Amino acid sequence: MFKKLLIITVLLLLEQNVCGERLNCGVLQRSANVSSATDNHVPWHVGIYSNETEKPGVGHELITVIKCGGTIINETTVITNARCLWNEKYGHIGSTFDYFVGVGKKQELLQIRRIHVLRGYMPSGDYFKSIALLELREPLKFEVSNVNPICLDLNGTDSIVKNWTGFVIDVREEQQILKFASLTVVDVPQEDCTRILPGDISRDKFCVRPIHEQTTSCNGDDNRRSGSGLFDAKPYNGTQKYFLRGIVTFSSVGSGSISGRQCSGVIVATKTSNYASFILGY
Numbered sequence: 001m002f003k004k005l006l007i008i009t010v011l012l013l014l015e016q017n018v019c020g021e022r023l024n025c026g027v028l029q030r031s032a033n034v035s036s037a038t039d040n041h042v043p044w045h046v047g048i049y050s051n052e053t054e055k056p057g058v059g060h061e062l063i064t065v066i067k068c069g070g071t072i073i074n075e076t077t078v079i080t081n082a083r084c085l086w087n088e089k090y091g092h093i094g095s096t097f098d099y100f101v102g103v104g105k106k107q108e109l110l111q112i113r114r115i116h117v118l119r120g121y122m123p124s125g126d127y128f129k130s131i132a133l134l135e136l137r138e139p140l141k142f143e144v145s146n147v148n149p150i151c152l153d154l155n156g157t158d159s160i161v162k163n164w165t166g167f168v169i170d171v172r173e174e175q176q177i178l179k180f181a182s183l184t185v186v187d188v189p190q191e192d193c194t195r196i197l198p199g200d201i202s203r204d205k206f207c208v209r210p211i212h213e214q215t216t217s218c219n220g221d222d223n224r225r226s227g228s229g230l231f232d233a234k235p236y237n238g239t240q241k242y243f244l245r246g247i248v249t250f251s252s253v254g255s256g257s258i259s260g261r262q263c264s265g266v267i268v269a270t271k272t273s274n275y276a277s278f279i280l281g282y
Contacts, residue, residue, distance in 0.1 A: 024142070026151035026231075026241035042182055044072040044150040044242075045169045047102035048084055048134075048227055049109060050094075064100065064109065069169055069228030071244055072103070072149045075139040077282050080227035081247055081270070082117045082132035093117055093132075101134060104145050111137040116282060118275070126202035130249045130270050133282050150231055150244045154276035166208065166232035168225065168248060168267060184211050185230070188266055196266055204274040206246060208267050225251055230269045246271050 028042065048068040068084035078101050087094040093115055100109040114135040121129045142148045167182040185208035188196075193207035201207070208230065230246040246269030272279065 025149045026236075026243060027148060027239075028242065041105060041146075042169060043104075043147040045228065046070045046072060046078055046147075047107055048078075048080055049100040049102055049107075050098060051100070066102070067099070068226045069248070070101065070134065071229035071231075071247070072140065072147060073152060073244070073279070074149055075142070076136050078134040078136065079229070079244070079247060079272070079279065080132050080134060081249055082121050082130050083123050083127065083249070084227045085115055085117070085132055086123050093121075099134075101136060103140065103147050108145065110140075113137045116278075118278060125199055127249045127268070127270075128202040128204060131247055131272075131275055131278070133279065135282060150229060151236065151241050152272070152279070153243050154273055154279060165211075166230050166245060167242075168208070168230050168269075169228040185209060185267060186211055193266060193268070197268065201268065204270055205249065205268055206271055208269065209265055210267075225267075230267075244272055245269075 026044070046069070047066045048070050049064050050067040051062045051064045068080055070078040070080035073079050082093070085093050085099065087098070096112040096115055099112055099115075101112060102109050112134050116133040116135065118129040118131065123130075140147060165184065165186050168185055169182060188207040188209050190201075190206065193205075194201050197207075226248050228248045229244050230248060231242045231244050233240050233242050235241075236243075249268045249270055251267045
């Protein structure tokens with residue numbers, strides 16, 4: 001009896017490693033006459049908002065501003081960069097009351113029930129374990145909110161291969177309105193990435209670069225892009241779907257920043273496949 005239950009449990013876990021038709025995951029909401037992720041509303045992308053910023057000149061009044069990006073992986077869970085949730089003042093992950101998740105085109109703000117990070121996470125120099133899961137207070141209603149989750153493939157088949165092409169969400173602000181667009185990226189060999197950014201690349205990372213030179217990763221929106229998902233398309237049961245491959249840790253930024261990096265145009269991400277058991281735990 002025990003062996004039978006164990007076999008059933010293992011089979012269920014293997015099935016859960018790939019988000020399939022049940023959640024209608026990884027499906028873009030297309031407009032007319034478009035054919036790529038850059039031309040569509042990306043329904044799994046969310047904004048991570050913070051209410052810890054004081055409005056200049058107003059005593060103790062807080063405003064809600066976008067802090068990072070994130071990705072919906074199921075009806076109650078969003079995945080993002082743990083660094084986005086770090087409280088510099090107190091030296092630990094912030095409270096659930098400090099953050100909100102913005103979903104849909106209008107960025108409806110939702111409350112967070114719990115924040116999950118890996119044991120021993122610290123915002124160290126090489127950004128190791130930079131991954132967090134946000135558990136929402138109320139489950140998402142995909143049809144009502146006009147959103148759906150990204151697909152996951154955590155069976156070890158989602159390694160980044162040579163000449164890999166994918167997408168990452170780029171955030172721009174135009175007339176105080178946030179604009180989300182998919183930025184096409186290609187892989188950067190690990191040895192090149194380590195040479196460009198010595199000391200910043202831990203073993204759970206990979207690097208990509210935007211394919212268009214005029215759209216570099218050094219656009220002043222490093223924080224807003226941090227936490228966003230890196231994803232690509234592949235056939236799944238006869239349909240093209242998009243799968244999560246990584247979580248943006250940082251974009252290399254210009255000189256004069258806190259980190260002091262020179263702009264290299266490289267985007268560094270945490271591999272989601274490295275943390276399959278952590279992700280499947282929620």
